[in-house]
Each structure stands twice: as structure tokens, then as C-alpha cells.
Amino acid sequence: MTAPRDRNDSPAAVKPAILSVDDDPGVSRAVVRDLRRRYGEKYRIVRAQSGPDALDALREMKLRGQPVAILVADYRMPGMDGIQFLEQAMDLHPYARRVLLTAYADTDAAIDAINVVDLDHYLLKPWDPPEEKLYPVIDAQLEAWLCTEHRPITETKIVGHRWSARSSEVREFLARNQLPYRWYMSDEPEGARLLEAAGTDADHCPVVITAEGEALIEPTDAELATRVGLNTTPSKDFYDLIVIGGGPAGLGAAVYGASEGLRTVLVERTATGGQAGQSSRIENYLGFPDGVSGSQLADRARRQASKLGAEVITTRDVVGLEVRGAARTVRFADGDSLDAHTVIVATGVMYRRHPAPGIDDYTGRGVYYGSAMTEAARCANEDVYIVGGANSAGQAAVYLSRTSRSVTIVVRAPSLENSMSHYLIQQIENIDNITVRSCSEVTTVAGDDHLERITLRNNATDTEETVDAQWLFLFIGAAPGTEWLDGVVVRDERGYVVAGPDLAIDGGRPRGWPLERPPHHLETSVPGVFVAGDVHADSAKRVASAVGEGAMAVMLVHRYLAKP
Numbered sequence: 130m131t132a133p134r135d136r137n138d139s140p141a142a143v144k145p146a147i148l149s150v151d152d153d154p155g156v157s158r159a160v161v162r163d164l165r166r167r168y169g170e171k172y173r174i175v176r177a178q179s180g181p182d183a184l185d186a187l188r189e190m191k192l193r194g195q196p197v198a199i200l201v202a203d204y205r206m207p208g209m210d211g212i213q214f215l216e217q218a219m220d221l222h223p224y225a226r227r228v229l230l231t232a233y234a235d236t237d238a239a240i241d242a243i244n245v246v247d248l249d250h251y252l253l254k255p256w257d258p259p260e261e262k263l264y265p266v267i268d269a270q271l272e273a274w275l276c277t278e279h280r281p282i283t284e285t286k287i288v289g290h291r292w293s294a295r296s297s298e299v300r301e302f303l304a305r306n307q308l309p310y311r312w313y314m315s316d317e318p319e320g321a322r323l324l325e326a327a328g329t330d331a332d333h334c335p336v337v338i339t340a341e342g343e344a345l346i347e348p349t350d351a352e353l354a355t356r357v358g359l360n361t362t363p364s365k366d367f368y369d370l371i372v373i374g375g376g377p378a379g380l381g382a383a384v385y386g387a388s389e390g391l392r393t394v395l396v397e398r399t400a401t402g403g404q405a406g407q408s409s410r411i412e413n414y415l416g417f418p419d420g421v422s423g424s425q426l427a428d429r430a431r432r433q434a435s436k437l438g439a440e441v442i443t444t445r446d447v448v449g450l451e452v453r454g455a456a457r458t459v460r461f462a463d464g465d466s467l468d469a470h471t472v473i474v475a476t477g478v479m480y481r482r483h484p485a486p487g488i489d490d491y492t493g494r495g496v497y498y499g500s501a502m503t504e505a506a507r508c509a510n511e512d513v514y515i516v517g518g519a520n521s522a523g524q525a526a527v528y529l530s531r532t533s534r535s536v537t538i539v540v541r542a543p544s545l546e547n548s549m550s551h552y553l554i555q556q557i558e559n560i561d562n563i564t565v566r567s568c569s570e571v572t573t574v575a576g577d578d579h580l581e582r583i584t585l586r587n588n589a590t591d592t593e594e595t596v597d598a599q600w601l602f603l604f605i606g607a608a609p610g611t612e613w614l615d616g617v618v619v620r621d622e623r624g625y626v627v628a629g630p631d632l633a634i635d636g637g638r639p640r641g642w643p644l645e646r647p648p649h650h651l652e653t654s655v656p657g658v659f660v661a662g663d664v665h666a667d668s669a670k671r672v673a674s675a676v677g678e679g680a681m682a683v684m685l686v687h688r689y690l691a692k693p
């Protein structure tokens with residue numbers, strides 16, 4: 130017993146269902162025949178021969194977001210009678226109208242059912258002629274149902290706890306991959322209904338229900354990536370170029386590498402877009418006078434790279450780089466490896482952890498590193514605190530101010546002048562519900578299962594204040610996560626990768642450099658391994674410069690391949 134639906138059914142094309150359940154095959158066929166004749170064009174008529182079968186079909190329809198208009202259940206069925214069936218069906222599809230089919234002798238039971246399962250109608254058998262006895266009843270029920278909330282929810286659904294770090298990560302992952310989703314809390318009625326339909330409970334959240342109705346219980350990023358149609362495995366063993374990191378620099382390198390005929394693979398740890406993917410509005414990138422959201426830019430770049438022939442692999446973490454003769458080998462966290470003639474390291478930077486004691490306990494439960502766009506809807510009409518004085522903090526403040534009650538930017542410096550672009554400072558000054566608390570820092574955080582209070586210290590006045598706060602977004606500078614390159618390529622004291630002329634020691638060749646020629650401009654201390662973007666020592670930390678370095682690194686890859 131299934132409720133089939135084409136994979137590419139659009140929500141508009143999803144027909145609401147009328148489900149009939151009767152254990153007598155003859156009666157069941159007759160009811161369905163009559164229903165189909167009159168309602169088949171606009172409604173999907175689903176037939177089941179037992180209560181449990183019908184409940185399975187209803188669970189499947191729930192997961193697929195298919196609306197159910199009417200349930201027609203026979204009263205006398207073995208195992209589970211019609212009233213018991215309707216009682217359980219209500220938990221899944223509370224808005225479906227409930228009709229009980231009874232013999233004359235069972236009228237009393239039917240009347241009792243009006244109270245037990247809030248029955249909408251009982252229909253006496255036989256219902257011939259249907260024009261007189263069946264259709265007027267069903268017409269009236271459909272009319273009543275059409276007045277209730279029944280819009281099909283066919284996009285991906287996530288059910289999770291309000292304050293759960295993993296639920297927040299899953300939302301962020303889907304958002305960064307441009308996958309629209311609907312979020313339900315596990316303790317709200319529809320969330321609970323979806324969990325029941327998925328055969329699980331609130332202890333096993335988050336649950337992601339795909340548009341096709343498949344329930345993924347506590348999925349990993351790699352599982353999600355596969356289900357949403359992203360590549361997680363390279364198709365070849367050997368490439369001309371491996372690009373590590375899918376931010377602007379990596380995507381730029383992949384676009385130019387593939388378009389210039391290099392067999393190119395880009396490997397990304399989470400979702401493409403990098404830091405830029407978290408930006409609500411990039412206003413200083415060439416060619417976008419009205420600004421562009423980071424996720425739009427990332428999506429276009431990813432599609433462009435793929436269209437030009439680059440393989441884009443996500444949810445694969447690179448943890449090692451080795452030199453094996455002419456080959457450069459990249460090792461993944463799961464032990465797999467991949468070889469190429471050349472490598473571009475474009476791994477960018479990550480937010481530094483905030484030092485306030487206990488802050489890690491609330492990460493994902495009120496404290497967020499970046500993620501302002503994903504969480505914006507959840508902090509509507511609430512007070513929000515943002516720590517940081519750079520453009521990323523300013524953009525988040527402007528974005529959140531549209532829906533939040535108030536936004537407070539907490540910054541250690543006396544003003545934003547030295548750390549934020551002038552255009553953003555001006556925007557902030559003109560928004561009434563944004564306040565800047567300068568000379569300040571967050572010293573402690575507190576709460577129960579989620580963040581409830583923060584203590585702010587004013588270093589100029591030497592005073593402290595504890596305020597109620599459920600939302601704290603941290604944009605506090607960044608560090609390159611390049612420990613995995615230790616002992617392989619030269620890095621500076623902060624972990625940024627040194628390249629080209631900066632490697633020279635006293636104007637001579639870098640130590641251990643094996644070739645006659647000096648390193649190319651973006652070449653690291655290992656020939657054939659290049660660097661681009663924010664991870665490059667002393668780089669500009671801008672989208673345009675990252676994209677530019679990605680393109681330039683490809684030009685140098687060609688030079689290396691022509692003459693190593």
C-alpha cells in the first residue's frame with residue numbers, strides 16, 4: 130500500500146488524497162470506484178485493506194508533505210477497527226475529515242465515535258446510488274476541508290530541538306547548499322507528527338525529511354550531501370590539479386583550471402562558499418553594484434565550475450599533503466587519498482574561538498560563530514548581541530536589525546572606524562535599533578540548556594553589566610587551520626602559508642628548495658603546491674583578491690606543468 134508520487138511533482142501538482150480503508154475487497158473496490166469517478170481528477174484516491182496498511186500510507190504521505198483531505202474508514206475491521214484507525218490517523222493528519230462507514234446495526238458505535246475521534250460524518254452502507262448518498266457527504270466534507278490549512282509542504286523538512294548545536298549545523302549546511310527547507314521544533318505538534326511518521330522520537334533529532342519523503346535520522350554531512358545530489362567522491366585517481374577549499378579562492382581556481390583544460394577537482398570540507406558564503410550582502414565585489422549575497426555568489430561560482438568541467442567534491446576534509454616524486458598526494462580524514470601533478474591550497478581562515486569561560490557549552494545553543502543568516506528567522510523580535518568590529522560583524526548587524534528587536538555590537542576598540550568599511554558604519558548609524566558598545570567585551574556567559582545571560586565588561590570605565598541575552602553571534606577574527614601542513618610547507622608564526630618571493634632567505638633560495646629556479650609568485654616551499662586567498666600570508670582578506678589569487682595560481686600551475 131503506497132501513496133506514489135513522481136519525483137518531480139511540483140507542490141502545485143500534488144493532489145490531496147482521499148483515503149478509503151475497508152477489509153472487504155468487494156466493498157473497498159466499490160467505494161474507491163465511486164470516489165474515483167467523481168473526484169479522481171482533482172484528488173488522489175488511495176485504497177487500503179487494513180488499518181495498519183492505511184496508517185503506513187498516511188505516514189508516507191506525511192513525510193512527503195502530501196495533504197490528506199478525507200479518511201473514509203469501515204467500522205468493522207479485524208485487528209484494528211475503524212474508530213481505532215481514525216484515532217491514530219488523527220495524530221498524523223489532524224486536518225483530514227473523518228468519515229466512518231457503518232452498517233445499520235452499528236449506528237450506536239458510530240455515534241460514540243463522534244466523541245472519541247471527533248467524527249465528521251457516519252455513512253450507512255449501502256451508499257447506492259452514490260449521487261444521492263455518497264457524493265453529497267463527500268462534497269460537504271471537502272468544502273469544510275478546503276477552509277482549513279492544507280497547503281502541501283513538499284520541500285525538505287528538518288525536525289530538531291530549538292537549542293541543538295547539531296540541528297543548527299544541519300540548517301546551516303542545507304542553507305549553504307541552497308536547499309530550501311522548512312524547520313519544525315520537535316516539541317511543536319507538527320514536529321511531533323513528523324517524528325511519528327518517520328518512526329522515531331525527539332531523542333533522535335535532528336531528522337531531515339527529503340522532498341521525496343525519505344527520513345534521515347541524525348544524518349552526517351556526507352549523507353546529507355549525497356541525498357541533496359552533491360558529489361562526495363572523486364571520479365578519477367589522478368588529476369592535473371587538486372584545489373583544496375571551496376571558498377572564493379578555490380572556486381576561482383576551479384573555474385580557471387577547468388576552463389583552461391586542466392583535469393581539476395575541488396575538495397571542500399563542508400559546503401562551497403567559504404566565509405563569503407556566510408555574508409548577507411557583499412557590496413564591494415566588482416560587477417555587482419547592488420551587492421550580492423554570499424550564498425548567491427557561491428552558488429553561481431559552484432555551478433560555473435561544474436559547467437566548465439571541474440569536479441566539486443564536498444564534505445571531504447583534507448588532513449595531509451605528501452610529495453611522492455612528481456606526484457602530490459592529498460590525504461582525506463577517512464584515510465582515502467588522491468594524486469595530482471599540482472595542488473592549490475585555498476583553505477581560507479576559520480573564526481577564532483571566543484575565550485569567555487564556558488562559551489563552548491552554548492555553541493549552537495544561543496552562541497553562533499557566523500551563521501547570522503541561517504538563524505535570523507529564529508531571533509525575530511528578540512535582542513541580539515554581535516561581537517566583532519570588522520565588516521562581517523557590520524553586515525550581520527544590518528541583516529539582523531531587519532527582524533530583531535534590537536542589535537548590540539560589542540567591540541573592544543573605542544569605535545568601529547579602524548576596522549569596518551565606511552559604507553557599513555554609515556548604514557549602522559542610520560539604523561535605529563542598532564547600538565554600538567565600544568571598549569567592551571563579553572566576559573562570561575550563562576544559562577541552562579541554552580544561553581540566557583551574558584556579562585559585558587567596559588574596559589574604559591572598568592565596570593561590568595549582566596544582561597539577558599539568548600542570541601550571541603561571534604565574528605572575532607580568524608586563524609588559518611593549517612596544522613595539517615606542518616613540516617610540509619613553510620608557514621609563518623600564525624600558521625599562514627608563505628609563498629613566492631616571501632620564502633627567500635637573505636635574497637637567496639628558500640631552505641630545502643630543490644630546483645634551480647626560484648619559487649613562482651604563489652608557489653609554496655614545495656614545487657607544484659600553490660596557495661591562494663586568505664590562507665596566504667599577508668593576503669588582502671577580500672573576496673576579489675581571493676578570486677584573483679585563485680585565477681593567478683592556475684596561471685602559475687600552467688607554468689609549472691610546462692617546466693617543473
Ligand SMILES: Cc1cc2nc3c(=O)[nH]c(=O)nc-3n(C[C@H](O)[C@H](O)[C@H](O)COP(=O)(O)OP(=O)(O)OC[C@H]3O[C@@H](n4cnc5c(N)ncnc54)[C@H](O)[C@@H]3O)c2cc1C
Pocket residue numbers: 373374375376377378379396397398399400401402403404405406407408409410411412413414445446447448475476477478479499520521522524610661662663664669670671672673675
Ligand atoms: C560574514 C563575512 C562577510 C564578509 N564580507 C565581505 C565583503 O563584503 N567583501 C569582501 O571583499 N570580503 C568579505 N569577507 C571576507 C571574504 O569572505 C574572504 O576574504 C574570502 O571568503 C576568502 O576566500 P578564501 O577562498 O580564501 O577562503 P574561505 O572563504 O575561508 O574558504 C575556505 C574554504 O576552505 C574550506 N577548508 C578549510 N580547510 C579545509 C580542509 N582541510 N579540507 C577541505 N576544505 C577545507 C573551508 O570549509 C572553506 O569553505 C567576509 C567574510 C565574512 C566571514
